[in-house]
Amino acid sequence: MNFIRFITGSIKIILQGSKAYYAWLIFLLLLILWGAFGYFGQLSEGLIKTHMRDSVSWAFYIGNFTFLVGVAAAAVLLVIPAYIYDWKPIKEIVIFGELLAVCAVIMCILFIVVDIGNPLRFWHMLPLIGTMNFPSSMLSWDFFVLNIYLLINLIVVTYLLYCIFFKKEYNKSLVLPLVLLSIPMAVAIHTVTAFLYNALPARPFWNSALLAPRFLASAFCSGPAILLILFQLLRKTTKFEIKDEAIWKIAELMVYAMFIYLFFTIAELFKEFYSGTEHLLYWKYLLFGIGDNNEIVVYSWLSIIMGCIAFILFLIPKTRKNFVTLNIGAVLIYASVYVEKGIALIIPGFTPDVLGQIYVYTPSMTEIRTAAMIFSIGFLLFTFLVKVAIAIVFEDYNIDVLNQKKNALN
Amino acid sequence: MKKENSRRSFFKNISLASISALALNGCDSKALKEFLQRNFRTLSKKEKNDIVKNLEVKYKETYGKEFHVSAEPAMEGVLFGYALDLSRCIGCRKCVYACVGENNQSREPQIHWIQVLEMEKEKGIDLAHSNVHYNPEKVPEKGKSYFPVACQQCRNPQCTTVCPVKATWQEPDGIVVVDYNWCIGCRYCMAACPYGARHFNWGEPDVPEEEINTEMHYLGNRPRVKGVVEKCTFCIQRVRVGKYPSCVEICPVGARKFGNLLDSESEIRYILENKRVFVLKQELNTQPKFYYFFGI
Numbered sequence: 028m029n030f031i032r033f034i035t036g037s038i039k040i041i042l043q044g045s046k047a048y049y050a051w052l053i054f055l056l057l058l059i060l061w062g063a064f065g066y067f068g069q070l071s072e073g074l075i076k077t078h079m080r081d082s083v084s085w086a087f088y089i090g091n092f093t094f095l096v097g098v099a100a101a102a103v104l105l106v107i108p109a110y111i112y113d114w115k116p117i118k119e120i121v122i123f124g125e126l127l128a129v130c131a132v133i134m135c136i137l138f139i140v141v142d143i144g145n146p147l148r149f150w151h152m153l154p155l156i157g158t159m160n161f162p163s164s165m166l167s168w169d170f171f172v173l174n175i176y177l178l179i180n181l182i183v184v185t186y187l188l189y190c191i192f193f194k195k196e197y198n199k200s201l202v203l204p205l206v207l208l209s210i211p212m213a214v215a216i217h218t219v220t221a222f223l224y225n226a227l228p229a230r231p232f233w234n235s236a237l238l239a240p241r242f243l244a245s246a247f248c249s250g251p252a253i254l255l256i257l258f259q260l261l262r263k264t265t266k267f268e269i270k271d272e273a274i275w276k277i278a279e280l281m282v283y284a285m286f287i288y289l290f291f292t293i294a295e296l297f298k299e300f301y302s303g304t305e306h307l308l309y310w311k312y313l314l315f316g317i318g319d320n321n322e323i324v325v326y327s328w329l330s331i332i333m334g335c336i337a338f339i340l341f342l343i344p345k346t347r348k349n350f351v352t353l354n355i356g357a358v359l360i361y362a363s364v365y366v367e368k369g370i371a372l373i374i375p376g377f378t379p380d381v382l383g384q385i386y387v388y389t390p391s392m393t394e395i396r397t398a399a400m401i402f403s404i405g406f407l408l409f410t411f412l413v414k415v416a417i418a419i420v421f422e423d424y425n426i427d428v429l430n431q432k433k434n435a436l437n
Numbered sequence: 438m439k440k441e442n443s444r445r446s447f448f449k450n451i452s453l454a455s456i457s458a459l460a461l462n463g464c465d466s467k468a469l470k471e472f473l474q475r476n477f478r479t480l481s482k483k484e485k486n487d488i489v490k491n492l493e494v495k496y497k498e499t500y501g502k503e504f505h506v507s508a509e510p511a512m513e514g515v516l517f518g519y520a521l522d523l524s525r526c527i528g529c530r531k532c533v534y535a536c537v538g539e540n541n542q543s544r545e546p547q548i549h550w551i552q553v554l555e556m557e558k559e560k561g562i563d564l565a566h567s568n569v570h571y572n573p574e575k576v577p578e579k580g581k582s583y584f585p586v587a588c589q590q591c592r593n594p595q596c597t598t599v600c601p602v603k604a605t606w607q608e609p610d611g612i613v614v615v616d617y618n619w620c621i622g623c624r625y626c627m628a629a630c631p632y633g634a635r636h637f638n639w640g641e642p643d644v645p646e647e648e649i650n651t652e653m654h655y656l657g658n659r660p661r662v663k664g665v666v667e668k669c670t671f672c673i674q675r676v677r678v679g680k681y682p683s684c685v686e687i688c689p690v691g692a693r694k695f696g697n698l699l700d701s702e703s704e705i706r707y708i709l710e711n712k713r714v715f716v717l718k719q720e721l722n723t724q725p726k727f728y729y730f731f732g733i
Contacts, residue, residue, distance in 0.1 A: 072640060072641070073638070073639055073640045073641060073663040073664060074622075074637070074639050074640075074663075074664065075546060075639035075640035075663075077639075079639070080639065081627070081633065081635075081636050081637060082633070084624045084627040084628060084637060085624060085627075085628055139623075142623070142624075143621050143622045143623045143624075143664075144620075144621065144622020144623075144624070144637065144638070144663065144664025144665060144666075145620070145621050145622045145664045145665065146621075147472070148602075148619070148620075148621045148622075149621065151476070151602040151604070151619055151621055152601050152602050152621065157476075157602060158475075158476045158478075158479065158602055158603040158619075159601065159602065159603075160600055160601050160602060160603045163598050163599075164598065164599050164600060164601040164625070165599065166599070166601035166623065166625055167601045170601070223625075224628075227595065227599075227628055227629050228595070228631065228721045228722075229595060229628070229629055229630060229631035229721065230628065305565060308565060376628075377628075379565065380633055381564075381630065381631050381632060381633045382552060382554060382564055382567065382569065382586060382632070382633045383554075383563075383564035383565040383566070383567050384567075384568075384569050384633075
């Protein structure tokens with residue numbers, strides 16, 4: 028009963044808002060609609076509406092999935108520094124980090140659903156009713172860790188908000204172990220996702236032990252970038268208090284992550300180019316193109332350049348502590364990792380293909396529209412959840428407010 | 438054991454009820470039954486036979502012809518192997534199209550289980566410089582050699598390991614098969630296969646009515662639907678009743694050899710004994726049962 032009141036109270040919050048809020052919602056809904064019509068085409072005619080083919084059998088969808096796993100992981104990993112450096116609003120950081128993680132995982136699952144040929148047969152993968160290939164298939168591992176991660180974050184964040192809403196003290200012995208569990212789970216989701224590609228000897232481009240560490244390092248660049256901007260927005264518009272020092276500390280941690288990522292990548296590149304085996308082909312395709320086939324070269328260099336500028340902006344203390352350059356850097360590193368995971372990770376794994384043939388892949392309109400649909404759904408969900416969280420955490424929206432209104436009506 | 442069963446049937450019923458509820462008006466009971474069909478490998482012999490009979494009726498309704506769909510299991514004491522004489526192959530692609538016809542591969546979008554690579558003789562066997570889209574007036578061309586690739590029927594297949602739903606597996610006679618009714622279309626197997634042997638139905642497959650091969654096997658050449666993966670099965674519908682695969686039969690130069698690896702008198706064993714064979718991408722430890730050799 029109480030829980031129903033909590034839910035109805037939350038829905039009330041979602042429905043109320045300023046003009047700008049409604050405009051944002053309508054914008055997202057239009058994008059969802061535009062994307063959905065593209066996706067329906069794919070549903071009725073098949074994945075032939077994408078530009079994926081036998082040679083490049085995974086592409087943009089799986090790239091987006093991988094990127095979002097990173098976002099989901101990093102959002103929660105921010106709890107560690109918040110705890111170690113004793114930033115004041117640790118509870119708030121947990122709440123907003125976990126909300127972001129929930130939305131990101133849901134988007135991950137959606138990207139998998141749109142990528143598979145027979146989404147209605149999804150139940151074949153469930154334990155007991157289906158025949159899940161556990162533990163052999165890394166995809167079954169991914170299924171488990173992603174769902175557990177989603178569940179943990181959903182439970183913790185709902186419970187925390189519920190307690191604040193009813194002005195109850197939350198049960199620390201329940202929340203703390205779950206938050207502590209969510210940290211290794213965050214590492215697990217990204218590691219398992221890396222292992223998905225990593226252990227395929229057929230694909231030399233991915234078959235490097237550095238893949239999982241590089242995944243984690245890049246996630247530590249992109250995930251906090253979103254929260255960095257979100258925290259500044261919250262600080263401006265609500266009672267949320269976070270010190271400049273805490274924000275700079277996040278930026279500082281991101282520099283370390285960027286440096287590690289850069290170092291891992293250089294180590295990988297050195298090994299590939301100096302040894303110059305036949306496996307070099309994939310890196311060549313990514314960075315320079317092979318023959319006339321250089322369609323993705325522009326993406327890879329765009330990602331590299333954006334990443335390097337962000338690294339420099341974050342590295343120099345003066346630009347790191349200036350909020351204009353800091354935010355430019357955050358947007359750049361986010362975009363850089365997005366292009367890297369979305370395009371530069373998956374496609375060279377398949378080009379040239381296992382028989383040495385080159386099929387030039389770039390995303391089709393259907394793929395772009397479907398991705399736009401999923402991102403808009405994710406943003407919409409995140410907007411709703413953040414709005415509810417802001418009202419409950421910072422604007423003293425609680426059960427008393429609801430009761431007062433009721434009494435006033437009577 | 439009993440408890441396990443009751444729990445399983447409980448989950449089955451739950452899923453049945455919920456999926457039935459989800460099924461929209463347009464969904465008739467036959468389609469629903471097919472939708473709820475379990476993994477082929479877990480079914481009893483009777484269940485398999487029922488499914489196969491139902492398919493024969495269904496295909497007759499669709500194509501207006503008599504069909505024979507088999508669920509013939511593997512013979513005992515048989516492990517199929519294949520050998521290809523690269524020095525004879527002239528790159529005519531007759532095998533490619535015989536395979537398409539025999540195995541009801543989609544014509545549009547086009548699916549070919551066999552890919553023939555054109556290579557430059559002076560480069561040896563070099564995939565990176567090979568070309569699958571060669572199209573001269575006449576083959577063989579001077580200075581070129583030809584390298585056909587299909588499923589290598591690995592003893593240690595990566596594709597079956599990665600499948601999240603066990604929709605693909607190695608049969609006791611060594612053939613790697615796919616249950617098209619169970620495949621969810623995630624294409625992980627395609628990422629894992631080092632030979633490009635797996636093909637996806639990106640669109641609705643199209644086989645002309647008059648060209649359809651009515652002699653079928655459940656795990657082989659029966660019609661596929663969009664969104665599932667398919668691959669070479671050594672012509673499972675033929676080899677399990679003692680015939681050669683169609684590519685072996687059609688090859689005009691006799692470059693293709695096939696037989697039982699466990700039979701010491703077989704031609705394939707003769708080749709292994711008397712020719713020096715190699716396998717493709719030996720370093721990956723997939724241990725193919727598809728051998729290449731230079732016979733002349």
